[in-house]
Amino acid sequence: MTTEPITPGADRTFALSPEELARFREQGFLGPFKVYEIEEMKDAWRKERLALMDRSMAVYGDEAAESGNTNISNYDRHLDSTFLADHICRQEIVDRVRSVLGPDVLNWRTEFFPKYPGDEGTDWHQADTFANASGQPQILWPGDAVHFGGTITVWTAFTEANEENGCLQFMPGTQQSMFYDETKRMHYFPERINRERKGDVKRGFFGYDYRELQIDPEWSPDESKAVSMVMRPGEAIMFWSTLMHASHPHSGNTDEMRLGFAARYVPTSVRVYPDTEEIEEYGGRVSLEKYGAVLVAGENTYTHNRLVTRTTRGHAFTVR
Template identity: 30%
Template sequence: MAKFLSEEAVAKYKRDGYHFPIDVLSASETRELRDRLEAHEAQSGGPIQGDRRHKAHLYLTWLNDLIRHPRIVDAVEDVLGPDLLCWSTSFFIKEPSDPGFVSWHQDATYWGLSSPDVMTVWVAFTPANLVNGCMKFMPGSHLVQLEHRDTFDKDNLLSRGQEIAVKVDDSKGVAVVIEPGQASLHHVLLAHGSAPNKSTDRRIGFAIRYIPTHVRQAVGTKDSATLVRGRDLYNNFEHEPRPTADCAPDALAAHAAIVGRQVQILYRGTGEAHFRP
């Protein structure tokens, strides 16, 4: 029996490759998350970027709490089962009137994971709508792997500027319009993308990637992940430490080492050594 999602929602996810919205946080909780992020950015001297945008839950305690949030993990369990790892997280932030965009792509193409049993939970810290560049999903596209090409476009927010190599009919995309504190769920093979932010405020989203413990890293060195629910009987991933304080020296060191390994996986074959700014 499902813990959070209805049977209809689970069926829709399996049929279309996505489901939204789900209500995760209250307005005050979401405002606190944005305030924490922007206080961290102020202390760090500017917007979070580069390597720091990725797996920030390894050095920020409040994000480590968020990846374990019962409403989020309950929804993931309804689809992927009770033994769950958080494989990675990323901030997708579009500044006001910024040209940054996300090309149509499928996440599975470069992640190197052994199975498509992977879900992204995209949590909105601000509204996501057509004006500020919300995601668009292509229903049913998770059923086939498409060819991709790397562009390294300077305005593309993806690691390699990757895009689907065939033309995608943007008019068939479903706009993922959600409010602060809501989240969307999507399959690792679902084609998705987003346009630039044409509004006067930031568009802030936090993407959390979950996998069942049976999944393994199929390329490169042994990978790491955070156990968020159940038991790990497979030990395919090194278990990541939980930060004891925000930006603690040991947490920052662990983050740097872990992200350095993930860069090698995501950028394999390109010669890149860091996430793009």
């Protein structure tokens, strides 16, 4: 597995400089940085949001819709959307990710994160294996990767993201120590949504409570260390999923939704959805039959992951 930084070159315009890489390793995040011009993003999303209403080719479309799993139905729309398929391969993103992960990189999941007027803030959390909901790891790094874990998330603002409408918050430097034990497994109660409070802030986690996973039941996140990530449409931020992160509540002072799109990346050596045929989250299950990770850079010399060729709307999936 390659984890050494890649030297910026003429063919890698957006590769991290040594200073940026050092800052990323220290703080656990980098950005915001521009992926699209503001008007370019607004125009693209205005068109794409209508196209995404057609779920006929979505990998979890019918299954997720029938079970009411709107969270899972937000997953992996890059597999049926040309715009999102192009987005996860944008050089502005992939060059930066390769600087940390090495030359051979998979995108293994994407998710939409809408926040509507009055919605709760997302609770402080970390993700290493993403086993928090099912108790089964969704990603596993090889045994020799003792200093690595989690995934690199690139969160792109499709709309304005600020403290009023629920922008991200980070606690810099917390990516090296896990405060949660994901093997404990959380319990899903949809009636919790928008009804939880953590101190003076309305915070929850889509029907889950991250306090169930705390290694120390008496511990609580130190909110004084929080930094808000204010972003314009078309900007992105890159961070380790093990970095302590959350989001502000949507104040309701504006009727505009805040929308983020998270693309998650790992080296090809990482096993994705190991020994499982389903995603189990949010009180339901969906099949991985049509799922495949996407090779966004380099080559794949491993056989442990299912890969999918990039598709466009209306074409059949090719999983191999």
